[in-house]
């Protein structure tokens with residue numbers, strides 16, 4: 001298959017790995033003094049473990065798993081608010097499947113459904129709008145969740161609902177944006193980050209320009225990457241070469257898919273429907289300025305927060321993380337998943353305690369699925 005097989009070619013991968021070895025050595029990076037490269041996107045974390053790239057690359061490279069899994073970074077309180085909405089007998093609550101098992105303070109959406117809440121899994125926000133058309137006597141709320149990759153489809157659905165003058169459809173908006181948390185991580189004096197592998201899907205929408213501050217203001221290289229093994233290896237090599245040469249630039253390894261200016265149609269829909277919230281809470285990172293989106297006043301009729309008085313501006317209470325849960329430390333790359341006392345014991349994909357074990361893009365689930373279960377005492 002074009003654009004897939006050539007990016008899985010083992011001969012080419014071997015050649016790039018040889019180059020990575022050589023440049024890592026030129027930099028002088030070793031296991032005790034590694035280069036720290038953050039892959040921002042959860043899809044990249046998954047691919048790194050799936051293809052064993054963490055084991056194939058030299059010990060002088062340490063991958064730090066970033067906050068790019070939207071399910072994982074959602075704070076407990078937002079799940080609690082979803083449950084609150086779902087338990088309203090007027091409402092049919094619609095969501096993507098991966099959010100169903102994310103634990104809230106009291107229960108997950110899956111548990112709320114088992115207790116009788118009318119929660120339905122959908123494949124797109126348009127499915128939720130169709131449900132609204134077919135159930136005029138019920139309120140349909142769609143759980144809008146995700147980065148710039150999924151934000152446009154929710155925006156386009158809200159525009160469609162406005163055109164149809166739908167009165168029983170709204171969105172619980174939890175859309176978030178990638179650049180602000182990267183800035184927050186770079187501002188954290190405890191973080192050691194030498195370079196970034198930038199998200200591929202998000203960049204299809206926003207392009208590469210929004211990352212320029214990483215290179216210009218913080219002097220760190222970033223390379224937007226695809227999701228095949230060779231994409232990731234080439235991107236890691238490009239980051240290493242920049243570090244070796246003392247350069248800090250935004251480069252685009254995924255140019256076959258990512259236009260530098262992004263997708264103008266998607267960007268126009270986003271700008272029409274949403275505006276930045278003053279701040280938004282991220283699991284493990286706390287409140288980050290302008291990192292979340294809310295629905296603009298002109299589309300207020302489709303904003304579930306306003307319609308049902310939940311979330312920001314209402315009586316929103318912080319959720320409580322389970323004792324010993326290290327999701328926040330894993331999210332910020334301070335520890336690897338096996339260092340969490342719950343990893344592989346009280347927290348597994350079948351019985352997740354934290355969100356990072358739920359989503360396939362979560363670092364803990366990726367470790368568990370591809371790295372095997374290790375006893376906590378053997379953790380890094």
Ligand code: SF4
Pocket residue numbers: 324325326327328330337340341342343344347352353354355356357358364
């Ligand atoms: S093992 Fe579970 S509780 Fe621990 S950090 Fe991972 S998801 Fe969170």
